[in-house]
Amino acid sequence: MLATLMYGPGDVRIENVPDSRIKNSTDALVRITASCICGSDLHPYHSMDAAGGPARMGHEFIGIVEAVGADVVTVKQGDLVVSPFAVSDNVCEICRENLQTSCLHHEANFWDGISDEGGQAEAIRVPLADGTLVKLPVAAESALIPSLLTLSDVFGTGYHAAVAGGVTEGSTVTVIGDGAVGLLAVLSAKRLGAERIILMGRHQSRTDLGREFGATDVVSARGEEGIALVRELTGGHGTHAVLEAVGHMPAYEQALGVVRRGGVISRVGVPQYEVAPIGFGSLFRHNIRLAGGPAPVRAYIEELMPDILEGRIEPGKVFDATTDLAGVPAGYRDMDERTSLKVLVTP
Amino acid sequence: MLATLMYGPGDVRIENVPDSRIKNSTDALVRITASCICGSDLHPYHSMDAAGGPARMGHEFIGIVEAVGADVVTVKQGDLVVSPFAVSDNVCEICRENLQTSCLHHEANFWDGISDEGGQAEAIRVPLADGTLVKLPVAAESALIPSLLTLSDVFGTGYHAAVAGGVTEGSTVTVIGDGAVGLLAVLSAKRLGAERIILMGRHQSRTDLGREFGATDVVSARGEEGIALVRELTGGHGTHAVLEAVGHMPAYEQALGVVRRGGVISRVGVPQYEVAPIGFGSLFRHNIRLAGGPAPVRAYIEELMPDILEGRIEPGKVFDATTDLAGVPAGYRDMDERTSLKVLVTP
Known part of the structure; x- marks a missing residue:
């Protein structure tokens, strides 16, 4: 499958990587239908240490569940889901205090901290799927997708x-x-x-x-x-x-x-x-x-979604450009040069 | 009248100074009946720059109103009052947000910032008396005085x-x-x-x-x-x-x-x-x-006083020594050497 890799400052490439697949019983495999480039992706774009090897990029996405592990109960094959920029179990005592970005589970992490997966790609393995993913009540082609995608990070x-x-x-x-x-x-x-x-x-x-x-x-x-x-x-x-x-x-x-x-x-x-x-x-x-601090966006998705679904707000207006995966390197450059505010990616 | 002056690190003296007196129509003149030494007084006791000249000391006191300026309405001659460690008008828009230590009035200040007055003394001129002072419903000899005195700083x-x-x-x-x-x-x-x-x-x-x-x-x-x-x-x-x-x-x-x-x-x-x-x-x-930050103790006095008056709490237990003004220099030394926790001063 295709994915975005950053090799060093200013060096973003789209390459073939091993297909993402279910590893644990709490995982979901998601085919990504909408992703984007984040302002925070520009920090490594400026100053990444290339010696660390290429990094998989992208921590905001919407996609369709292709498969789930045996223990996943809240989402199923075919569901359209949105992911926060951090994986969490949503049940530990810190998550219950609505601080999912500080989840105590050993698999909890920011997507940017999970080295073999990334949101600017064709697919992704989602650990702790029950805690992390939220089902969206629209189709993958809905005009609301840009706004719903902001729930993964920037709006939250x-x-x-x-x-x-x-x-x-x-x-x-x-x-x-x-x-x-x-x-x-x-x-x-x-x-x-x-x-x-x-x-x-x-x-x-x-x-x-x-x-x-x-x-x-x-x-x-x-x-x-x-x-x-x-x-x-x-x-x-x-x-x-x-x-x-x-x-x-x-x-x-x-x-x-x-x-x-x-x-x-x-x-x-x-x-x-x-x-x-x-x-x-x-x-x-x-x-x-x-x-x-890092926003526990998982805590806000259910609260904010109705305003989007019912058309009261349109946070997706922050997207002023759309590209496929091949256009992602140019998307980084445009955001860095401030000719794009935020680039939507449709793999 | 007698007052406490700090001349430099470790150098605290009791000396005769000009009597405090009413200057402005919003002032009160208070004869101090109970005062104390603060842990924060130990900071200059360690590191004061002697070149700045001696500093009047003390920012916590209870006393009896001896006279008030023409515009003072909330306290009158003979009232027993407690003062917060900061002077405030208690009516500006910051005071109304309960942050009296950041009062916008040009006379507002910490007592430590008012160079010609201090609480470790026989008397004191209180600017903005209506905003600053709170009347106490007990006599100056009440056994509750140590606890009520903590409302001026340490309890608040x-x-x-x-x-x-x-x-x-x-x-x-x-x-x-x-x-x-x-x-x-x-x-x-x-x-x-x-x-x-x-x-x-x-x-x-x-x-x-x-x-x-x-x-x-x-x-x-x-x-x-x-x-x-x-x-x-x-x-x-x-x-x-x-x-x-x-x-x-x-x-x-x-x-x-x-x-x-x-x-x-x-x-x-x-x-x-x-x-x-x-x-x-x-x-x-x-x-x-x-x-x-600096506690707006003025905001808490009315809230905390009933617990003291009704005997539910006894914050005055922090006082483990009492002295007259002559004993104040020794009181500083004892607190600095940790042989006293907090020294009550009865001028």
Whole structure:
């Protein structure tokens, strides 16, 4: 079967690999019908250590169950399913606290941590299928597929940013980053009742979509200038919640600059730093809280799906390009060059 | 009048200073009847820059109102009052969100930031008296005074640690530090319904009081050994909340080691560091949250006072020594040498 392999920075190839197949009684084999490229795939695209050998890519997909192991009970052959970006058993005590990305099961992992499988491929073996997969009540050709595909990562991640940021009726919110996650954090903040949503981003086609998703203000400046503008928009105070969907240190510093006294910085951009200011002069003096992490998107799928099925929201608008597997390397390049926001892949 | 001045590390003196007096129409003049020395007073006792000139000391007190400015309406001459360690107007939009330690009023400040007044003295001018002071329904000689005095800082601070840590019915909690704040964080966690309260501290007389306040377990080891013991007590998982009442980097590292996936590190020990690990390998991977800061004790006084007045709790047990003003320098020394837990001062 065909799959996507990354050999090193900028080096993405489509190659034949051994067919995925059932190994354990809790596995499902899924033929992938829709997948995509993630903003986080660009981190290894920039800095992967080629010495580690090629990596299988892709952690977001929808597909049709082709076979299941003997112990799988929640999905069956022929079901259309969506997978979160992390495999989990959904029954351990951490999963029951709705933190499936920290599942205690020994097979639990991010797809990016499972070396012999990937979502940008023709098929995939899904461990812990009962805990991981969620059945979709539509056909594989449904016009809703792009939006349902966002439940595998970017929508759930944007939603997690807003939930972990404590966004609620009347909140003021700043979203840092106009990638797919940032834009869906806007949509999520709107859904949770935020009154003011300031989107910090520099790409007008993206911030225009952000306005469509519910942003009340757009600030394209960054650094001190951007901070000053957000403060100006908020009576000098900053916003209750800051949803940080980038992961680089300047985004964290920007978050410190625009958060209100007593507010929350909710991070879903994977931090590209380990140490950062959190002492008296940054977080402590004004009781600024820090929240977020890898989104337990599994916890949100059932909650968010009805809004998509009933047409109230269309998170799939973050896809602005579609390709087959052969076009995936070009898709990485386009996303890296910011000529595509997010690329849908139909294997 | 007599007041406490710190001239440099280890150099505390009682001296005559100009009498405190009303300056603004929103001031009250309070004759102090009970005050105390705080664990945080030991930070300048170790490292104060003597070049800054002597500093007036003390930020916790109870006293009798001697006079009020023309605009003061909530307290009057003869009232017994308690003051939080921070002055606030209690009506600005940040105070209304119960974050009085970040009050927006230009006169708002920590007592430690008001250079010409201090609580370890015979009298004090209280700015923003209506917002700051709370009337006590007892006499200045009441046996409840030590417990009521803890409302000015250490009890409210321990309580803030627990509230900001999200402690609730059934929570598992680790408290790091067996000073007065740590011990009252134990009492607070118990009051909020925590099921398991592990106190990390090395002084048996203190941890014994911690057990009396509700600690279910005591771990005297620190660092990796202490972390391993807490993990062992919690099925390997650590606790939902970690209340960090020390402020030094090893305490933060210990907190990272004992917090459960998805849990909260709530800091009330003033950080003696600015940068610290918060990236993928520390907070982010498992959605560990960070909370806390200077406690808005003003927000908690009315909530906590009935438990003291009705004898359900006795936070004043943290005082294990009493002195007059002349004995304050020795009180600092005793607290620094850990021969006293907390010293009550009756001017």
